[in-house]
Every structure is written in C-alpha cells, then in structure tokens.
Amino acid sequence: MDEGGRKEEILKAAQTIFSQYGYHQATIRMIADQAQCATGTFYLYFVSKQDCFLALVETLYTHVMEQIMLARSGIENPSEKLKRSLEAAVDVFRRDYELAQVVLVRGAGADPLFEERMWRVREAFSEFIVSDLIECGVPRPQAVIGAHGWVGALAEIVGVWIRRDQDLDLNEAAQEIQRIFWTAWGLNDFHSAS
Amino acid sequence: MDEGGRKEEILKAAQTIFSQYGYHQATIRMIADQAQCATGTFYLYFVSKQDCFLALVETLYTHVMEQIMLARSGIENPSEKLKRSLEAAVDVFRRDYELAQVVLVRGAGADPLFEERMWRVREAFSEFIVSDLIECGVPRPQAVIGAHGWVGALAEIVGVWIRRDQDLDLNEAAQEIQRIFWTAWGLNDFHSAS
Amino acid sequence: MDEGGRKEEILKAAQTIFSQYGYHQATIRMIADQAQCATGTFYLYFVSKQDCFLALVETLYTHVMEQIMLARSGIENPSEKLKRSLEAAVDVFRRDYELAQVVLVRGAGADPLFEERMWRVREAFSEFIVSDLIECGVPRPQAVIGAHGWVGALAEIVGVWIRRDQDLDLNEAAQEIQRIFWTAWGLNDFHSAS
Amino acid sequence: MDEGGRKEEILKAAQTIFSQYGYHQATIRMIADQAQCATGTFYLYFVSKQDCFLALVETLYTHVMEQIMLARSGIENPSEKLKRSLEAAVDVFRRDYELAQVVLVRGAGADPLFEERMWRVREAFSEFIVSDLIECGVPRPQAVIGAHGWVGALAEIVGVWIRRDQDLDLNEAAQEIQRIFWTAWGLNDFHSAS
C-alpha cells in the first residue's frame, strides 16, 4: 500500500509547526491539527514531543550524511572530496529549508537534550572535514579549529539565509566561505572544480 | 560590603540557572532559591522571566560593545582595529563564561523574542566587521558574507569551548580563525600587530 | 440518561460555588471539585473564570427575557403586559434561586466588567418598563425614574428573600410592590388582571 | 494639633481608590501611593484591607444616621419625619459621592463579609422606615415590604446617578420615588412639606 503514510504526515506537520513556532511554543495540538489527526494519534507514532523533535533532527542528519556519501563516492582527490561534501550539505539545507530551520535555528536553546544531540551532529560533521583537511596536508591542530570555524560559518550563513527569507544567494555565499578557507590553507585546485 | 545590589544578586543567580538549564527548564523558583530570596522578590526587580533573560542578553551586549570601543580607541589602521575588536569580544566571552553560555548557547531557540534580539546583536556585530573590511579594501559583497562567516565561526568556537568546559585554548583558536580570514583577504600586516 | 452535558455540569457547579462564596473567593479548584472533574477540564469549556461567570449572567438574562416574551405574547392591554412581565421575571428568580443569587447579589462589585454587564441588563429591563408605562399614559420623565425605582425595589425584595433563605413570600411581596407603583400612577385596572 | 490627620488621609485615599477600582482591583500599594505614605504605614492604622473597607462602610452608615437624627429632631408628624429622614439620607449620598459609590456600588459582591454588613445597614434603615410607616397607619406587613422596596428603589436611583456621572437630578428623582410611595399609602400631606 501507500504505507509510510501516517508517521511521515505527522513528521511533515511537526516540521512545519516547529519551524514556525519553535519547540516550546509549538503544541501537540497544533501539530495534530496540521496533520489532520487527533492528538492521541500523534502518540501512536511518537513516544513524546521530544521524541518527535529528535526524529526530525535525525532526519536532517541522515539526509546530510547520505548526500555527502553520495557526493564523495568515486572521488580520490581529498580537496575535491571536501569541496563536494560541503556543497552536498548546503544543498540539503537549501532543499530541506523548513527542516534546516527547525534543527539549526529553533533547536539550539530549546532543551539541553537537543543541544547535546545537535552538538554531536556538528561534531560529527567537523570530524569529517578534519580528516579531509589532514589528507590535504593541514596539520591536525589547525584542521580541528578550522573545521569548527567552517561549520560555524556555514551555519551562520544558513541562519541568515533562513531569517531573511532566502533573500541571499546561499550557493554563492557558501562558495565565498569555501574560497576563504581554501585560500587560507593554500589549497590551489580551487578553480578546477567550479 | 553594603549592598552589592539585590538586583545584581538575582541577575547572577539567573545567569547561573539559565546557563545550566536553559530558558524554559529554568523556573523562577530555581532562580529565587539560587539567589536565596523568595519568588516574590524576583518580581520586585524584574517584570517577568523574559525581562530578566533579556537583561542578561543586554548585559553581554553592552560589555562586548564597551570593550570593543575601548580596544579601538586611538587606533587608525583599519585591519588593526578589526583585529583588536575581535580580540576584545572573545576576551569578554572568556571572562563572562556563564553569561556567554546563556546568551550564545541557550538563548537561540528559546523564544521568538530572544531570537529576534540575538540576531540583531549578531547583525550589529557583523556590520561592524563589514565596515572595517571595506576600509581594508575588501569589496562589499564579499565583506558581508565574510563578516557573517566570521561571526559564525567565532560563535561556534566559543560554543565548543563552553561545551568542552574550556578544554581548548580559546585565544589560540580565535587567532587561528583570524589568520584564516586574514590570509583569505590578503591582509598582510597580520604579524605586525601581534 | 446519556450526556447531561459536561458544560452544563460545570455551569451548575460554578453556580453553586459562586452563590456560596462570591466571585473572588471562589476558585477554579472549588468549582472543579464540585463538578467532580479536574481543573483542566474546566478550561475545555470556558476560556477563563470570567467567561464562566458571564455565561451564568447571560443564562439568567436569557431566561428572564424568554419568560417575559412568553408572558407578553398575545396581550394587548399595556398595563396587563407590564404586570405579566414583572411576574414572569420574579418567577424566574424564584425558580432559579441560586442563579439569581449569583447574578443579583454576588455579581455587583465583583469586577468592573460584570458591573458593566449587569447595569446594561438592568437598563434593558428598565427601558422595557418605561415603554409600557408610556403606553399607559405616564409621562416619560416620571416613567424613567419610576422604572428604575421599580427595578431597584424588586431587586431588593429578591435580595432579602434570598438572604433570608426564602423566609418571605416573594410572590406576595412582588405584588405589593406592584400595587404601590400601580396606585401611584393611577392605573385602575389592577384588580381585573389578578 | 491638627491630629486626626494620618488615619483620615488614608481613609480618604482608600475611598478614592476603592470607588475607582472596586475592592479587589484596589491594592494597598495604590492606597498608600494615593495617601503618599508607605504600605507599612497603612498597617499602623488598619489591621487589614478588609478592616479599612469596613471602616468606610461604617463611616457612611454613621453619617447617614447622624443626619437622619438631626433631620428628625423636633418633628412630631410621622409622615413628615419619614420624609425628612429620606431626604437627609439622599443628601448624604449626594455630598459623599465617592463614599456612596464605594459602599453602595462596589461593596456588594466584593466579599461575603461586606455583604453581611451592608445588608445589616440596609435592614437597619428599613426598620426605621417601617416604624414611621406604622405610625402613619400602614399595617406592618405592607410596611415591611414597602420599606425594603423603598430602600431598593433609592439605592438603584443612586446607583444610576453614580454610574451616569451625576447626569440626572438626584433630588428630583428621590422626590418622585417619594411621591410614588406616598401616594400608594394615601399619605396626603405630601405637598405641605415641599
């Protein structure tokens, strides 16, 4: 059948509501209304409000990781891999606009539990970059700091993009950020991949 | 001493509680307990929970701006001004550890009102950087993106530093971030100012 | 039976509690306890405590107006219409003992909003009497004052009746009040309608 | 000295505040501000908020009774005594506008305790009228009901007068009410006293 229906419907509704109201302002009632179901139905698919929010965080994480893996497959050159990875991540944010808003903007101070999870995601993402940078010849200490900086820079850009209702070319901005870090590390094959 | 100021006591307590629990998990009762006063006393000094939180946000903002102004006074060289501004900001975060945590980490998704306020602060900070960069000869479009990226990178570094309980040299990291952006824009007087 | 209607149950409980304690001494918990439900349930049916109280005021108002309309239907003689109207009103108070107590006795100084509403009701009732009196040939200025006086006299009688736990023949008293005003205005068909 | 100062000042302030906001909306703080003293000072003169309110009720009661006594002194004719008593009472209300508002309008549903006191006052006033009426030859049962009706009618008129900000000739209205009851009881010396 067209199963996968109900839970995904509710997740979609939750995403919309959370992105609009934030975690605490959003109520189960709102989500249920948006999903056109009863509040009780929500609890058939999710243990709690938290559980549902975390599911969204996981979804974004999974999407990002999937796309990154896809973008890297078959590429040997480490700087090219890194470049494509970042492009893939930004692409996911651009396509999953609402989801990115929920996780990157609304999730931050919502709850210590989410923060924990979100930081693990960022950390994971950073370590990814770190290993690529090391392969590119950047010494580990600088690579670690640079990776965090890069993640932060990207998140800020995405945040600005979301807040300004996309009145900013996310791709262009992401490329400028990339150029900055690229130049700083003397990775000279920058223009070959554009 | 004499006063010490009841309001400051409560602000200090609020800072501690908010930094530990986040805005929504924190309760007025917790704050009052921490400040060793009754809940009613809290309301002698603050109109509401929100009001108190915003007061903390403003405090950090004021501290940062004060220190930046101080660091810039008498400096002519634009890249030197920029460098000192950022160092001053990072210094405030390092000294006001808890406060930075409340505002930068917990405040984000807590409430639409706070988000609004925090983004305005970040925006203000960015525009600061933008004007210095332009003075340094960076074209405006790149300056804008770069400034946002820089703010994001710094915030992330501070976030990591806070989360890891300061197990990271914040100064060193901030300098590495600075080096990255500096190099990317070809600002060659970097070492002359150290 | 089936329902009985949760809302009606709560209204009944509120009526009992309000009549006993007055608006401000009554708490939502008292009402919920009386209605044998949780406090949250109260808020499924009423927006606020005020809303619930006003609902009771409206109920009495509606009952009175309904019965008055019924009593007047098909009657031509203006003094007869007036007489029957007043009897109908008194009848409602006698039957809806508690409700009358809530609205007429407890509602007065409880809240500016209620006062406003209650005075509008009394005003409406007065204007009713005024128009009948004018039809009976009483000049408008006297009719207006007389109508207010009549309403006040009746309210006082009902108040006394309620306070003395009905140890007073309300009907008899109302008729004596009527006789007084009737005589004063020389309406001589008094006995023809008894 | 000009003692009698402080307590009377606070009573005056309380009267103003209670008349404007009603018993429950009024706060000790408001009264203290109006009296230009500290909240603690309030409690030097009154045991509680209730105590202060009751003092106002007593004040009005005393004023009314004093004036009535004065108006009756030396008068023999019972209907004349009654007439002058009522005129004296209405006069007090007219002069002590605010106080009348506090007691007659705001005090009603404020608190079971006040209601109790207020009803005793009204009862006392009624019994006054009753005894005069009996002297005038009105049979006791009718006199009792009539007296209550009269009190109610007067209170309503005063209420309307207060609510409409005195846009109504209170004296005239009171006289019309008097005429009504007078005529109803066949007291024919009405015009001799005007």
Next chain:
DNA sequence: CATGAATGAGAGTTCATTCAT
C-alpha cells in the same frame, strides 16, 4: 488503528502582610 475528552502537575505571577531599620 484512531479518537479527543479528561487529566493534573506545575508554571508564572500577584499582593496582603510583616519587620528590621
């Protein structure tokens, strides 16, 4: 599976009252 009425713990907030100064 689905419902949505019912729950009740717990939040923010107010304000009459006290008491050290």
Next chain:
DNA sequence: AATGAATGAACTCTCATTCAT
C-alpha cells in the same frame, strides 16, 4: 511613628500525556 524591601501562600491557566470508546 514611618518605611518599603522582603515574603510566600495561593491563584489562574497551560499542555503533554493517557485511555475508554
């Protein structure tokens, strides 16, 4: 006598969660 900062009990209202249907 006068102060006003401090108190804390008690209130109204919210909303995540449950469960009988």
